[in-house]
Amino acid sequence: MSRNTEHQFSMLVREIRKEFVGNGPKEITSRFIGTWAVSEMKGNLTNIxxxxxxxxxxxxxVHEARTEFVKKIYNDPGVRKRFEDLIGANIERIFSDIDIESDIAMTVFVFDKPLPSKE
Structure with missing residues (x-):
């Protein structure tokens, strides 16, 4: 169950990034650890x-836009609801940053209860 849910979570992250930023990451991996969903995204930056x-x-x-704008995206109630509906838990906090040089972004979603464990 967890691997499939992690994959669905990654696809939702990509979909939302594409919807709001204009392109999604080229590669994304999400892992569930306790109450955390950690998403690592590679290939985020546009040509501009x-x-x-x-x-x-x-x-x-670019760094400010990518960090502050992403935080605003995830604070949108409709966006949060999409994640919460998928996971079945409420988001308590979100941490996000990007390493511009390596074009790798990380977002940590902290939920109010443990996420599905690996089976």
Missing amino acids: EKFMLNSKEGEKM
Whole structure:
């Protein structure tokens, strides 16, 4: 059950990123650990964002946009409900960051009860 739910969770993360950001990550892996769902995403940046990385100011803008905008996406009640309906638990907190140089983003969703364990 857990592997399938982890896969569905990853697909939902991709779908939401694509819907709000315009493209989803090229590769995504989600794992459930206790009350946490940890999603690692590779290949997140758009061509425009990659171009912006040619300057320090551009790097800062891309990082801020990718972290702050993603937090706002996940604070949307409709978005949260989609995750909560899939998991059957409420989101308590979300932590998100991106390493611009390696184009790897991590989001940790903290739920109010343990997630399905591996079987």
